Amino acid sequence: SQQGEEDPQALSIQEGENATMNCSYKTSINNLQWYRQNSGRGLVHLILIRSNEREKHSGRLRVTLDTSKKSSSLLITASRAADTASYFCATETSGSRLTFGEGTQLTVNP
Amino acid sequence: GAVVSQHPSRVICKSGTSVKIECRSLDFQATTMFWYRQFPKKSLMLMATSNEGSKATYEQGVEKDKFLINHASLTLSTLTVTSAHPEDSSFYICSAPGTSSHYNEQFFGPGTRLTVL
Numbered sequence: 638s639q640q641g642e643e644d645p646q647a648l649s650i651q652e653g654e655n656a657t658m659n660c661s662y663k664t665s666i667n668n669l670q671w672y673r674q675n676s677g678r679g680l681v682h683l684i685l686i687r688s689n690e691r692e693k694h695s696g697r698l699r700v701t702l703d704t705s706k707k708s709s710s711l712l713i714t715a716s717r718a719a720d721t722a723s724y725f726c727a728t729e730t731s732g733s734r735l736t737f738g739e740g741t742q743l744t745v746n747p
Numbered sequence: 748g749a750v751v752s753q754h755p756s757r758v759i760c761k762s763g764t765s766v767k768i769e770c771r772s773l774d775f776q777a778t779t780m781f782w783y784r785q786f787p788k789k790s791l792m793l794m795a796t797s798n799e800g801s802k803a804t805y806e807q808g809v810e811k812d813k814f815l816i817n818h819a820s821l822t823l824s825t826l827t828v829t830s831a832h833p834e835d836s837s838f839y840i841c842s843a844p845g846t847s848s849h850y851n852e853q854f855f856g857p858g859t860r861l862t863v864l
């Protein structure tokens with residue numbers, strides 16, 4: 638079953654703006670991961686944040702994790718049209734099993 | 748990074764037939780692989796965990812006789828949709844956990860779009 642909820646479900650912004658997506662989950666986790674999916678394609682791993690970490694950066698990506706609120710956010714700075722995709726959070730609880738959130742469809746307009 | 752391939756990328760079949768989907772880890776060994784299905788504009792639902800040399804572990808609500816999984820080697824897992832029906836039409840994606848250099852990261856195949864007529 639899906640334990641993650643993401644908001645917004647859809648986000649449309651202009652190139653150069655920042656995009657923020659949020660994810661909430663219900664159970665204790667080992668780590669939380671963010672993935673990107675272009676339409677009709679497989680998923681690409683973006684970033685992983687462990688349960689004992691609060692913030693992580695990778696290029697234009699910034700991820701935060703608040704285990705007390707069971708929530709995470711993904712910030713994409715200086716967005717580009719090529720960032721248009723669906724973004725999913727996924728929580729890992731045990732045995733490498735991932736539970737995915739519902740996803741956010743991001744559209745970056747040129 | 749590690750590469751996972753799937754074959755075929757797209758398949759159309761008639762109701763009642765069986766379809767086999769292959770998932771291969773190309774440059775690393777995977778004792779465990781995962782199978783997901785995804786409906787249009789929806790999230791990924793974990794169907795089962797494929798274990799090399801032993802039986803697959805199915806998620807609640809997934810019919811193991813309907814979705815046969817065989818993990819025959821350290822680089823190949825297959826998902827067979829038996830007696831397919833239109834409601835089985837979906838996007839099926841496999842993944843494999845990364846090696847020690849990419850610990851916890853999972854590598855996803857490009858997916859297989861199944862259409863059952």
